[in-house]
Amino acid sequence: MSARVPRLDALLQEELSGLIAREVHDPRIGFVTVSKVDVTPDLRHATVWVSLIGQPDERREAMRALGRAMPFLRHRLGELRLKRIPELHLREDETVLRGTRVLHLIEELEAGHADPTALPLDETLPTPAIAARATPEPRPPRQPRRPRRSK
DSSP states (O other), X not given: OOSHHHHHHHHHHHHHHHHHHHHOOOTTOOXXXXXXXXXXXXXXXXXXXXXXXXXXXXXXXXXXXXXXXXXXXXXXXXXXXXXXXXXEEEEEOOHHHHHHHHHHHHHHHHHTOSOTTOOOTTOOSOOOOOOSOSSOOOOOOOOOOOOOOOO
């Protein structure tokens, strides 16, 4: 793979961050960070990962407003003089929220305030996958090598 796609990822992330901060004047959009941009190898589509701060309802409204601003942002990216401006697909990056939730749970456990078996019903952390096999299969015994014939 060439270095073109990662360079384009970084360029689009930087440009979109600046455009959202400078040119999108929607009051529903609060503090938004473009955390990552993933461009497909054919350069036709780009997934824009954004991190939002606020309550769930506020984040939902901000995502809606950003989704409506994506055609405008794509048009403004035309100034980059790229051969093809990718179609932008918006996704919410929840890694910061999950990390904060994990840290909060650890702090509660250390302080002894939380019951480790009681989890909220709306918990969004993924359940760890259990390995299908705990032990690897034994290897078959090696066959002894036959000695080489001399010429």
